[in-house]
Amino acid sequence: MNPFTYVRATETSGAIRALGRDSHFLAGGTNLIDLMKMGIVTPEKLVDITHLPLKHISRTPTGLSIGALCTNSEVADHPLVLKHYPLLSMAFNAGASPQLRNMATVGGNMMQRTRCPYFFDTALPCNKRVPGSGCGALQGYNRMHAIFGASDQCIAVNPSDMSIALTALEATVHIQGARGGRILPFADFHRLPGDTPEKDNVLEPGELITSLTLPLPAFPDHVHYLKIRDRTSYAFALVSVAAALQLDGGNVRAVRLVMGGVAHKPWRLEAAEDFLRGKPATVENFRQAAYLAMQGAKAYAYNQFKLTLAPNAIVQALKTASGVTA
Amino acid sequence: MADYSDNQSHEEDLEHSTRRSFFKQSTAFGAIALTPAALVRAAEHQWDEKIADVFEKMPLNIEVNGVKHSLKVEPRTTLLDLLREQLDLTGTKKGCDRGQCGACTVHVNGVRINSCLSLAVSNEGKKITTIEGLAVGDNLHPMQDAFIRHDGFQCGYCTSGQIMSAVALVKEGRTHSREQISEFMSGNICRCGAYSNIVKAIEDVKNSGL
Amino acid sequence: MNKIVLGEPLNRVDGRLKVTGGAKYSGEYKQPGLTYGVLVPATITSGTVTAMDTRAAERAPGVVAVITVFNAPAVPGFQKDAVKPVRGLKLFNDNKVYFNGQPIALVIAETFERATYAAKLVTATYAETPFETSFEKNFDKGVVPNNGQYKDYVRGLADAYKNAPVIVEEDYKLPSEMHNPMELHVTIAAWVGDDEVHVYTKSQGVMGSQRSVANAFGLATEKVHIHSRFVGGAFGSSLRTWPHEIAAVQAAKLVKRPVKLTLTREQMFTSVGYRPLTIQKIGLGATLDGKLVGITHESHSQTAVYEEFTENAVAVSRFLYASANANTRYRVVPLNVGVPCPMRGPGEATGAFALESALDELSYKLGMDPIALRLANYAETDPERNLPWSSKYVKECYALGASRIGWDQRLAHPGSLRDGEWLVGYGMGCGAFGAHRSATTVRIRLSADGRVVLWSATSDIGPGTGTAMTVIAANILGLPADKISFELGDSGFPTAPTQGGSQTVSSVGSAVHDVCVALRGRLYELSGLPVDSTTDIDYVRVLKEHGLPELELSGESKPDAEAQKYSSYSFSAHFAKVAVHPLTGQVRVRQLIAVVDAGKVISHKTASSQMIGGAVGGIGMVLTEEAVIDDRFGKYINGNLADYHVPVNADIPDIEAIFIDKPDPYINPIGTKGVGEISLIGVAAAVANAVYNACGKRIRELPITPDKLI
Structure with missing residues (x-):
C-alpha cells in the first residue's frame, strides 16, 4: 500500500470536514483495503468512520431505518429484517463470506467497486480506473460482464448482492454532505456507465451515506434471492435475481424483480413486473415475464450464456418465491 | 555497487539528507500522524518530507489473547501483518492477503473477521483472539480437539482460520444442518480438501454441547 | 503394551502443533535483522528490458537494495561454464522477458509494507517482441518433446479404432489449473559468512533444494542447510527449486542480512508451475459386445518457450485396459507462459479424464453398463510392459464402489432420474498411478528414557508423513506411538527422496521398517534372544544392563531386483452421484466414493484424508477451476482466489474413502503402493460422467460451470 495518513472521526460532520483531496472514508475496509493493496486506489488520507453513531437498526413509522455503518451480518441477522425483509437477509448471506460480512458495512457495500478483471489490474486498460485508457473487457474476457445498460466505455457489472435486494425493497438512501443532507431512492444511487464509467454512483465528493430506510409492506411471504455462480458459495454472481411477490389466491397482486450480475447497477425488471401484475402465478406466465425482461439484452463474446441463464434464473426465482411449480 | 548492508548508501542523492534530518526531527517530536494533514501541507511538494510524515507511526493500544500491547504502527500495516511480523503470532496465516481465502481469520471483540483486510x-482498543489464544494452558479448546480427532486438516496452513471460524460459527448458532455448517464455513478455503472432516469436527462439538 | 497395528487410526502426530498455531512454516522463523524482498513483475509478455528506473524505489524509506536485471550480482550456477548449471529460468541474469509477470527486479526493505510499496515504484522500459499465449492458435505448432521420453507409442496397429464397429472419437480439453496451496511460496535466506547459508523454504524435497542452492552458488552441499519442517500444501508446486528461491539467497548474500521473499497469490499464478492446458483426442473402437479393438490417445499440452515440461498424459491408455491395438502421441506447444510442473495426479489425472470420459461415451453407444464395459476389457496383466501386476484388485474396487454409491439406482437413460426439480445421475471413473520406491536412509536412536527418535530428510506437505512413520515404527518396535517421534524436513537428516509421485510411504516407510527391525534385532541380540523371538523385552532395561546411554543405528533401504519383475500400480475407482438443475445449470456433487487399491494402508486416518482431499481436488478440476489468460496481453486475468475458483466447503459433500487394504507382496517390505496421486486420478471423469447421466449433456471442456449446462 502507498503511505497515507489515518484519522479517526467521532462525529459525522467532523468526518466530512476531515475528508480532503485524495481522501477516502474507511469503514469495513473489505473493498477499499483490497483496492489499495492492488494500487487501484492510492489515497493520501483515510478517515476512519467506524466510530460514527450510524449503527442503528430501528423501526420508523413507515418501515425500518438502518445505519450505514451496520455490518452486513448485523443487518442480515436482525430479527426485524428477518421478519419483514427476509429477501435482504437472503441477499446478504449470498454475498462474500461470513468473515467479510462481519466487516463490510451497508454503506461500504453500496460503494463496492466492480470485480471486472481489467479494473483490478493496473497494467491493463480500464476506463473506470483510468478514464480514456480503453475498456479491456469489451473485446476481452467478458464472461462476467453486463448484458444490460452497458456502454462502449464500460461493460462492467456491480457486484453487490445487497443492492439487488435493496432495489427490490425500494429502499431510500440518506446522504450527508458538507452543505446538508439529501435523500434519494436506492434505485437512483448507482448509475449506468455511459461516457463516465469512473462514476459508479451519484455520490458527490465529500458526501457520506448515513442510513437507509426500508418501507413497509415488503410482502415478505413470497421472496427468493437466487444467485447462480461458478461455485456453490464465496463467488460473485453469474446472474442473480431478487424476487418478491404478493399473491392473492393464485394471482400476482404485487411483484418486484431485480437482477444482479447483468448491469452496472441493480437491474429492475419493470416490464416483467408489469406483465405479471394481476396475472395468475403460473410457470408459463413466469416464462413470459422472463422473456419480456430480456428485451434489449446485448451479450458479448464470452457472456452469451447469460441470454439464456438470466431468463432461466428469473423463472426459477419466481418459482421458488411463489412455490408455484407448474 | 554500494555496500548494501548500509541503509544510508545513496549519498549522491541530494534530497537524502533532508529526509534523514526530517526523520530525526519528527521522531523527536513524537508521532504526528494524527495531526491534520494541513500541518504538513506546506511541505506538500517536498516528496521526502511528505513521505516521512505519513510513514510516521501511530500509537495503537490493542489486546491480543488477553495481553495488552501499546504499540506504534504504520497506518498501512494490516492486523495480519502486525500479528505475524511484529508480535510473532504466526499462527494466523496469510494465504491471499486479499480476503479471498480465510486463512487469516481472527476474532475481533468475539467476531470472526479477515485480519488481512x-x-x-x-x-484501537479492541480485543483480538488468535489461534494462540484459544487453548487454556495445556487444555485445548474443544474445537481444536475435535479437529485433531476428525483429522480436519492435512498441511495445517488453513487450520488456524478454519478453527477460528468454526468456533465463531458455533457461537453464531449456525450449526443446524450439515448444509448450514458447510455454507457458513465457505469463507475458509482448504486446498488439501479436508472439508468433510471439518464439518464432522464442528458437528461433534455442537453435539457435545460445548 | 499399547501395541499399534498397521492401519490403526492414529491421530496426526503433529496435530496439536497445527491446531494451536504452533507449527512453524517456512516464512515464520524469526531472524535477527530480517529484511523483506518483493519481486517486481514484467508488464510485457515477450521482449527485453531496455532500461529501469529504480530511483524512486531506492529513495523510498526503508529500502535496503533494489536488484534488477542490470545490476544483479552474478550467480555462479547461471554462468555458461557452470559445472552444474541452474535449470530453467535464470532470474535477473539477463534482460530477456519470456512471459508476463516474469520478475525483473527485487526490492529489499526493512519491512514488508515498505518493500511492497517500493516495488510499485520501480518502472521499466521495454523493447517488445511478438508473443504467443494462445494454445488453440498454436495447437499445430505442437512438437515431440526434446527430452526423448515421449516418442510415439504403437502396440499392434496404430489408429485401429477407426475400423471397429463402434467408435468414439472426441476431443477433451482441460484448462490450466493452479496448485494454489494455501501457504504462499516463501523463502527466508540467511547466510553465515560467505560460504554457508540457511534457507527456510517451501520444499517438497529438502535434498533437492540443497543441491539446487549449492549448485547455484557454488557451495559445498553440506554448507547449505534447507529447513522445511512444515509445508502449507504444495501438490507439486514445491517439487523443484524455483527462480525466486535462488533470488532470495542471492539477495541475502548481497545485503548481508536475512531476506524473506514471499510471493503474492497473484505471483503464484506465474512463478510456481501449474497443470498445463491440454487438449486430448481419444479414439476408442469396440466390437458390439464391448471388446476394445483399439485405443488411440493423443495429447497436446502447453509448455514454456524457455523450458520444456512433459508429463504422462497419454500413458494411462497403454495399460489400463486390455486392447491388442493401442497407440499414443504426445506433443508440447511452447508458449510465452511460465513453465508448468507436476500437479497432483499429474499427467495421469489429465489423461484419465479423457480416457475415462471416452469409455463412458462408449458405454452409452454400446448400451452397456460402464462397469461391465470395463470388466469386459479388464487387463489381467500389464499389456504395455507385458509383465504381471504385482497386485491388482480393481474388480473389488468396482464392486465396493458400486455397492456403496447405490449403482443399482442408476438409470441408463440420461435425464430420467429426478429429485424434485433436480436431475440426478451416477458416474464412475478409474485411475492408476505407478507405485514407486526410491533409496532412503533413516537414522534411529533409542534413548535411556525409552524414547525413540527417527530422522530422515523427507517432507510432509500434508499427507501426514510423520504419522505414518510413527505407526510403522510403533508396530515393529512394539512401543506406544507417543514414545516415538519422527523428524523430517531438514537437509541435515539422512537422505530421502523428494515427496512426489506417491512414493514417500513406500520409500521412507520401508527404510523406517528396516531400521526398526535392525534396532529391535540388536536389542534382542543384546538380550541373548533370537531376533524373531516373540517375547517382549524391556528396551530401557536392555540399555541399562549393557551400560548403554542410547542405541543409534542408521540404514539405507532401496528397491530390490525382484520388484522389477512386476508391473506395479495403485488403482482407483471413483463413483459420483450428482444433481444438476436443468434451468440454472448448477451442479451439486451429492456423494463421492473413492475406492482404492493402494496396497497396505499404514495410517488409516491420514490416508483417508488424503483420498478425500484428492477427490476435492478432482471436483475442483471438473467443476470449478480454470486459469484464464487474455491472449491480447498474454496475462492471467483471474490470478487470485476470488476469480480462480478452488472448491469451498459448500461444494463438497461427505466423501468416503474405501481401501482394499491388501499388501502388495513384491514392491517393498510394508506392501504399500501410494495414495497421493491416485486420490485425484479418475475423479473428474466420474463427476463428468455423472453429469451426463443426470442431464444428457456431455461436457468435454472443463470446468463444467453452469453456463455449459443450460
Missing part, C-alpha cells in the same frame, strides 16, 4: 490502527 483490517488495518491494525482500526483496531
Whole structure:
C-alpha cells in the first residue's frame, strides 16, 4: 500500500470536514483495503468512520431505518429484517463470506467497486480506473460482464448482492454532505456507465451515506434471492435475481424483480413486473415475464450464456418465491 | 555497487539528507500522524518530507489473547501483518492477503473477521483472539480437539482460520444442518480438501454441547 | 503394551502443533535483522528490458537494495561454464522477458509494507517482441518433446479404432489449473559468512533444494542447510527449486542480512508451475459386445518457450485396459507462459479424464453398463510392459464402489432420474498411478528414557508423513506411538527422496521398517534372544544392563531386483452421484466414493484424508477451476482466489474413502503402493460422467460451470 495518513472521526460532520483531496472514508475496509493493496486506489488520507453513531437498526413509522455503518451480518441477522425483509437477509448471506460480512458495512457495500478483471489490474486498460485508457473487457474476457445498460466505455457489472435486494425493497438512501443532507431512492444511487464509467454512483465528493430506510409492506411471504455462480458459495454472481411477490389466491397482486450480475447497477425488471401484475402465478406466465425482461439484452463474446441463464434464473426465482411449480 | 548492508548508501542523492534530518526531527517530536494533514501541507511538494510524515507511526493500544500491547504502527500495516511480523503470532496465516481465502481469520471483540483486510490502527482498543489464544494452558479448546480427532486438516496452513471460524460459527448458532455448517464455513478455503472432516469436527462439538 | 497395528487410526502426530498455531512454516522463523524482498513483475509478455528506473524505489524509506536485471550480482550456477548449471529460468541474469509477470527486479526493505510499496515504484522500459499465449492458435505448432521420453507409442496397429464397429472419437480439453496451496511460496535466506547459508523454504524435497542452492552458488552441499519442517500444501508446486528461491539467497548474500521473499497469490499464478492446458483426442473402437479393438490417445499440452515440461498424459491408455491395438502421441506447444510442473495426479489425472470420459461415451453407444464395459476389457496383466501386476484388485474396487454409491439406482437413460426439480445421475471413473520406491536412509536412536527418535530428510506437505512413520515404527518396535517421534524436513537428516509421485510411504516407510527391525534385532541380540523371538523385552532395561546411554543405528533401504519383475500400480475407482438443475445449470456433487487399491494402508486416518482431499481436488478440476489468460496481453486475468475458483466447503459433500487394504507382496517390505496421486486420478471423469447421466449433456471442456449446462 502507498503511505497515507489515518484519522479517526467521532462525529459525522467532523468526518466530512476531515475528508480532503485524495481522501477516502474507511469503514469495513473489505473493498477499499483490497483496492489499495492492488494500487487501484492510492489515497493520501483515510478517515476512519467506524466510530460514527450510524449503527442503528430501528423501526420508523413507515418501515425500518438502518445505519450505514451496520455490518452486513448485523443487518442480515436482525430479527426485524428477518421478519419483514427476509429477501435482504437472503441477499446478504449470498454475498462474500461470513468473515467479510462481519466487516463490510451497508454503506461500504453500496460503494463496492466492480470485480471486472481489467479494473483490478493496473497494467491493463480500464476506463473506470483510468478514464480514456480503453475498456479491456469489451473485446476481452467478458464472461462476467453486463448484458444490460452497458456502454462502449464500460461493460462492467456491480457486484453487490445487497443492492439487488435493496432495489427490490425500494429502499431510500440518506446522504450527508458538507452543505446538508439529501435523500434519494436506492434505485437512483448507482448509475449506468455511459461516457463516465469512473462514476459508479451519484455520490458527490465529500458526501457520506448515513442510513437507509426500508418501507413497509415488503410482502415478505413470497421472496427468493437466487444467485447462480461458478461455485456453490464465496463467488460473485453469474446472474442473480431478487424476487418478491404478493399473491392473492393464485394471482400476482404485487411483484418486484431485480437482477444482479447483468448491469452496472441493480437491474429492475419493470416490464416483467408489469406483465405479471394481476396475472395468475403460473410457470408459463413466469416464462413470459422472463422473456419480456430480456428485451434489449446485448451479450458479448464470452457472456452469451447469460441470454439464456438470466431468463432461466428469473423463472426459477419466481418459482421458488411463489412455490408455484407448474 | 554500494555496500548494501548500509541503509544510508545513496549519498549522491541530494534530497537524502533532508529526509534523514526530517526523520530525526519528527521522531523527536513524537508521532504526528494524527495531526491534520494541513500541518504538513506546506511541505506538500517536498516528496521526502511528505513521505516521512505519513510513514510516521501511530500509537495503537490493542489486546491480543488477553495481553495488552501499546504499540506504534504504520497506518498501512494490516492486523495480519502486525500479528505475524511484529508480535510473532504466526499462527494466523496469510494465504491471499486479499480476503479471498480465510486463512487469516481472527476474532475481533468475539467476531470472526479477515485480519488481512483490517488495518491494525482500526483496531484501537479492541480485543483480538488468535489461534494462540484459544487453548487454556495445556487444555485445548474443544474445537481444536475435535479437529485433531476428525483429522480436519492435512498441511495445517488453513487450520488456524478454519478453527477460528468454526468456533465463531458455533457461537453464531449456525450449526443446524450439515448444509448450514458447510455454507457458513465457505469463507475458509482448504486446498488439501479436508472439508468433510471439518464439518464432522464442528458437528461433534455442537453435539457435545460445548 | 499399547501395541499399534498397521492401519490403526492414529491421530496426526503433529496435530496439536497445527491446531494451536504452533507449527512453524517456512516464512515464520524469526531472524535477527530480517529484511523483506518483493519481486517486481514484467508488464510485457515477450521482449527485453531496455532500461529501469529504480530511483524512486531506492529513495523510498526503508529500502535496503533494489536488484534488477542490470545490476544483479552474478550467480555462479547461471554462468555458461557452470559445472552444474541452474535449470530453467535464470532470474535477473539477463534482460530477456519470456512471459508476463516474469520478475525483473527485487526490492529489499526493512519491512514488508515498505518493500511492497517500493516495488510499485520501480518502472521499466521495454523493447517488445511478438508473443504467443494462445494454445488453440498454436495447437499445430505442437512438437515431440526434446527430452526423448515421449516418442510415439504403437502396440499392434496404430489408429485401429477407426475400423471397429463402434467408435468414439472426441476431443477433451482441460484448462490450466493452479496448485494454489494455501501457504504462499516463501523463502527466508540467511547466510553465515560467505560460504554457508540457511534457507527456510517451501520444499517438497529438502535434498533437492540443497543441491539446487549449492549448485547455484557454488557451495559445498553440506554448507547449505534447507529447513522445511512444515509445508502449507504444495501438490507439486514445491517439487523443484524455483527462480525466486535462488533470488532470495542471492539477495541475502548481497545485503548481508536475512531476506524473506514471499510471493503474492497473484505471483503464484506465474512463478510456481501449474497443470498445463491440454487438449486430448481419444479414439476408442469396440466390437458390439464391448471388446476394445483399439485405443488411440493423443495429447497436446502447453509448455514454456524457455523450458520444456512433459508429463504422462497419454500413458494411462497403454495399460489400463486390455486392447491388442493401442497407440499414443504426445506433443508440447511452447508458449510465452511460465513453465508448468507436476500437479497432483499429474499427467495421469489429465489423461484419465479423457480416457475415462471416452469409455463412458462408449458405454452409452454400446448400451452397456460402464462397469461391465470395463470388466469386459479388464487387463489381467500389464499389456504395455507385458509383465504381471504385482497386485491388482480393481474388480473389488468396482464392486465396493458400486455397492456403496447405490449403482443399482442408476438409470441408463440420461435425464430420467429426478429429485424434485433436480436431475440426478451416477458416474464412475478409474485411475492408476505407478507405485514407486526410491533409496532412503533413516537414522534411529533409542534413548535411556525409552524414547525413540527417527530422522530422515523427507517432507510432509500434508499427507501426514510423520504419522505414518510413527505407526510403522510403533508396530515393529512394539512401543506406544507417543514414545516415538519422527523428524523430517531438514537437509541435515539422512537422505530421502523428494515427496512426489506417491512414493514417500513406500520409500521412507520401508527404510523406517528396516531400521526398526535392525534396532529391535540388536536389542534382542543384546538380550541373548533370537531376533524373531516373540517375547517382549524391556528396551530401557536392555540399555541399562549393557551400560548403554542410547542405541543409534542408521540404514539405507532401496528397491530390490525382484520388484522389477512386476508391473506395479495403485488403482482407483471413483463413483459420483450428482444433481444438476436443468434451468440454472448448477451442479451439486451429492456423494463421492473413492475406492482404492493402494496396497497396505499404514495410517488409516491420514490416508483417508488424503483420498478425500484428492477427490476435492478432482471436483475442483471438473467443476470449478480454470486459469484464464487474455491472449491480447498474454496475462492471467483471474490470478487470485476470488476469480480462480478452488472448491469451498459448500461444494463438497461427505466423501468416503474405501481401501482394499491388501499388501502388495513384491514392491517393498510394508506392501504399500501410494495414495497421493491416485486420490485425484479418475475423479473428474466420474463427476463428468455423472453429469451426463443426470442431464444428457456431455461436457468435454472443463470446468463444467453452469453456463455449459443450460
